[in-house]
Amino acid sequence: MGEIEIILPQASVEAGSTDGKLLGLIIISSLITLLVAGLVGIFAIRYRKGSKASRGRLPAWFDSDLELGWTLATGGLFVAIFAWAASQDFALAVPPQRATEIHAVGKQWMWKIEHPGGQREINELHVPVGETVDLVLNSQDVIHSFYIPAFRLKQDVVPGHTTRMRIRPTRTGTYRLFCAEYCGSEHSAMIGRVVVLSKEAYADWLSIQPEGGDLSSEGRQLFVSRGCAGCHEGSSKVRAPRLEGVFGGPVPLADGRTVMADDAYIRDSILQPKKDVVAGFEPIMPSFSGALDEGELVALTAYIRSLGRRDATATGGTP
Amino acid sequence: MSDIPFRDVDLEEDEAGESTAEANYLEERFSLWSWLTTTDHKRIGILYLISTTFFFFIGGAAAVLIRLELFTPAGDLLTDDGYNKVFTLHGVVMVWFFLVPVIPSVLGNFLIPLMLGAKDLAFPKLNLASWYLNIIGGGFAVWAMLAGGVDTGWTFYTPYSTAFANSHVSLTAIGVFISGFSTIATGVNMIVTVHTMRPAGMGWFRMPLFVWAIYATSLIMLLSTPVLAIVLTLLVTERLLGLGIFNPEYGGDPILFQHLFWFYSHPAVYIMILPGMGVVTEVITCFARRRVFGYKAMVYALLAIAVIGFFVWGHHMFTSGQSMYASLTFSFLSFIVAVPSAIKVFNWTATLYRGQITFEASMLYAMGFVGLFTMGGLTGLFLASVPVDLHMHDTYFVVAHFHYIMVGGMVSAFFAGLHFWWPKITGRMYPETAARIAAMLMFFGFNLTFFPQFILGNIGMPRRYHAYPDEFQVWHVLSSAGAVILAAAYLMPLFYLGWSLIWGRKAGRNPWRAHGLEWQTTSPPPKHNFLTNPDVSGDVYAYHPRRNPRDE
Numbered sequence: 001m002g003e004i005e006i007i008l009p010q011a012s013v014e015a016g017s018t019d020g021k022l023l024g025l026i027i028i029s030s031l032i033t034l035l036v037a038g039l040v041g042i043f044a045i046r047y048r049k050g051s052k053a054s055r056g057r058l059p060a061w062f063d064s065d066l067e068l069g070w071t072l073a074t075g076g077l078f079v080a081i082f083a084w085a086a087s088q089d090f091a092l093a094v095p096p097q098r099a100t101e102i103h104a105v106g107k108q109w110m111w112k113i114e115h116p117g118g119q120r121e122i123n124e125l126h127v128p129v130g131e132t133v134d135l136v137l138n139s140q141d142v143i144h145s146f147y148i149p150a151f152r153l154k155q156d157v158v159p160g161h162t163t164r165m166r167i168r169p170t171r172t173g174t175y176r177l178f179c180a181e182y183c184g185s186e187h188s189a190m191i192g193r194v195v196v197l198s199k200e201a202y203a204d205w206l207s208i209q210p211e212g213g214d215l216s217s218e219g220r221q222l223f224v225s226r227g228c229a230g231c232h233e234g235s236s237k238v239r240a241p242r243l244e245g246v247f248g249g250p251v252p253l254a255d256g257r258t259v260m261a262d263d264a265y266i267r268d269s270i271l272q273p274k275k276d277v278v279a280g281f282e283p284i285m286p287s288f289s290g291a292l293d294e295g296e297l298v299a300l301t302a303y304i305r306s307l308g309r310r311d312a313t314a315t316g317g318t319p
Numbered sequence: 320m321s322d323i324p325f326r327d328v329d330l331e332e333d334e335a336g337e338s339t340a341e342a343n344y345l346e347e348r349f350s351l352w353s354w355l356t357t358t359d360h361k362r363i364g365i366l367y368l369i370s371t372t373f374f375f376f377i378g379g380a381a382a383v384l385i386r387l388e389l390f391t392p393a394g395d396l397l398t399d400d401g402y403n404k405v406f407t408l409h410g411v412v413m414v415w416f417f418l419v420p421v422i423p424s425v426l427g428n429f430l431i432p433l434m435l436g437a438k439d440l441a442f443p444k445l446n447l448a449s450w451y452l453n454i455i456g457g458g459f460a461v462w463a464m465l466a467g468g469v470d471t472g473w474t475f476y477t478p479y480s481t482a483f484a485n486s487h488v489s490l491t492a493i494g495v496f497i498s499g500f501s502t503i504a505t506g507v508n509m510i511v512t513v514h515t516m517r518p519a520g521m522g523w524f525r526m527p528l529f530v531w532a533i534y535a536t537s538l539i540m541l542l543s544t545p546v547l548a549i550v551l552t553l554l555v556t557e558r559l560l561g562l563g564i565f566n567p568e569y570g571g572d573p574i575l576f577q578h579l580f581w582f583y584s585h586p587a588v589y590i591m592i593l594p595g596m597g598v599v600t601e602v603i604t605c606f607a608r609r610r611v612f613g614y615k616a617m618v619y620a621l622l623a624i625a626v627i628g629f630f631v632w633g634h635h636m637f638t639s640g641q642s643m644y645a646s647l648t649f650s651f652l653s654f655i656v657a658v659p660s661a662i663k664v665f666n667w668t669a670t671l672y673r674g675q676i677t678f679e680a681s682m683l684y685a686m687g688f689v690g691l692f693t694m695g696g697l698t699g700l701f702l703a704s705v706p707v708d709l710h711m712h713d714t715y716f717v718v719a720h721f722h723y724i725m726v727g728g729m730v731s732a733f734f735a736g737l738h739f740w741w742p743k744i745t746g747r748m749y750p751e752t753a754a755r756i757a758a759m760l761m762f763f764g765f766n767l768t769f770f771p772q773f774i775l776g777n778i779g780m781p782r783r784y785h786a787y788p789d790e791f792q793v794w795h796v797l798s799s800a801g802a803v804i805l806a807a808a809y810l811m812p813l814f815y816l817g818w819s820l821i822w823g824r825k826a827g828r829n830p831w832r833a834h835g836l837e838w839q840t841t842s843p844p845p846k847h848n849f850l851t852n853p854d855v856s857g858d859v860y861a862y863h864p865r866r867n868p869r870d871e
Contacts, residue, residue: 008779018710021704021706021707022701022710025707029694029698032693032697033693036689036690039668040671040686043668043671043674043676044686047607047671047675047676048676049676053673055675063612067612067613067616067666071616071658071662074657074661075655075658078654078655078700079654081700082650082704085704085705086647086705089643089646089705089706108483141483142476142478142482142483143476143479147713147781149710152706152710154638156640158573158639159478159573160567160571160573161574163640176788179781180712180781181476182403182472182479182782182783183479184470185399185403185470186399187399187403187783187785188786189399191788289568
């Protein structure tokens, strides 16, 4: 798949923009450092003890005006840098209409990747160039951090939370994938590769992967085998909410709140069913915390998503 | 000495009359017991000097192991667990048992009463107790190390530390917890001393800036350290009793730990730099023979850093999944807290203008401090910028940044202060040439060690890696080479300062012709500091008449 490049390439939408900020900061801070070091050096030589340099009376403005001047100047400069850096968050934060969702689970000490079509990889992530991919990140044990230096992006992967990182690769190639948050003995071995392929090559790659069954059909099997279907489906005697059409829409809760049925909500409802009880239902569902691993949770969530509104989230892969 | 209306301190004539009625504090009693039960702030300062030096070399030995391991990409010197334990030890020992106590408790202890013309700190027994708490806490940390070590990193992130680490987390956390009370006690002691023991005639805005710096530091110590105690208690509770606080398995939230930890640890960063700023101000004014530029601005800058420093902790968590708006708020405040630091740098620089500058070792350290602190501070702006931090967070860029502040800044400042007040503490002069060589070697070795780490971070090398891909090696080799020089430079003072204790020239009261009250007493000072009341009528920075730098 090609060698890792020594010079860090710019391989995402963010990379160029972040490098621009970085370059700006390097220039500004080099100038300030040179100014300070230069003045210290010049004064040290010019005003060394006994030198001939004049040390006449200082004008009255020397103290207070100078102080006020550089306080305002540095304050203004720093706020300007802040605004410039912050503008990137706003400029690049516009949510696109469609995004392929790829799930990644961190566990000591590997990354397990699951594509929407069911294709799986370990410590490798294949993505198409020029498309937006939402990485949906979960951890099975401790905090990890999904870091792709060539994309200038990282996102912590926190147990108990679902975090997301949007990547927009702009350049084909093979790039480093690191775990950036210390996670135990083999933290430094938790590294992998991100392979950015052309769209055609990505389609080819997807098609030659072994049939893993797609995620939602795997989730369907779990839905039955773990007993979810017993209550949430068909003519069960226990009253539980039906899940068809739920995903992607608002859900009224027993305590009067309304939540959006997104990945995090589905996940929480499986692990902590008493947290957000749907209006009109009793909190009788047991927690599946510990009974399902992260991969199974992802599959179940994918299945419930597939029951959801057709227009809500378009999952890029073909089911 | 041509100016007429101006009264300079020239106490050299007193040196002949050094014979005093009272023995100096070192010779007052000799037994080990007299040292271990002393309530004399000067002797307690010496006890802290010994204990912090001990911890500095333990932490330094760990740093040497880290740099040796990273010389090659393969993890071939230490096992992965061994490496993880070594960098954890380095962080824990250096932060809590060296950097936090080193200036406040060694130099602060020794100097605050002298600078205020007082006999001792407000609570001498509490002062001794705080030293014992510090070494008991350090004892736990060393015990944990000898028992097999701890591998969580100094940040103790959950749930790794509470549910996954198979090492002595609780023991270490208890050690840090105990030493926290030492920090709080020192903070209380300093605050009360400054409030109640200033001599008549020394108003708040006539105090030396070193006293102001210790005062501002003490406020942070007092207000932030309890949060550390809380978070460590919760951590140990979860680890030992399985109570769900941070571990999502039991309904906890790992991010809560980060908020609590950084709510302490970011202010603690300022505990580890403000005292250094105080030292450098005293040294630069003395050797430039200049009044400090903008005294009041320097005071307000210290206080502003102390206050705003409490509101920036979230900049450690840009990648944790916190909302973009929270990140931007913390980013903005982090840029704001940099302004007072910049003011201080410019004021030190302006203090040199039209001075009569000499280059004693402490001045070299202080000038090194200004440069390295500037670089450390400016690279902080990189990390305060959200998009840049998303790339740099948890890479060697961060490692380089905080070492520029902590080592380039604080350790340089400590050496500046140690050399500056060494004659006062011991009554002896150190050998100037050796000290100048050590100072320059330290500056050079430091930059060679840590500058390549900025580049490593920039090309994506994550921190806390035991082994690493080949493309990073060249920078690691440079860094390890620098560390060898740095290690040699840190060992040098041990020898020449030790030598000076016996063979050093007698210092006299005021070898630098400096203006603080501490220079009005003998060197070393008598047990109760001053035989006659010190003269507080002079300005501590009156190195020349106002607005009129002198031709000497």
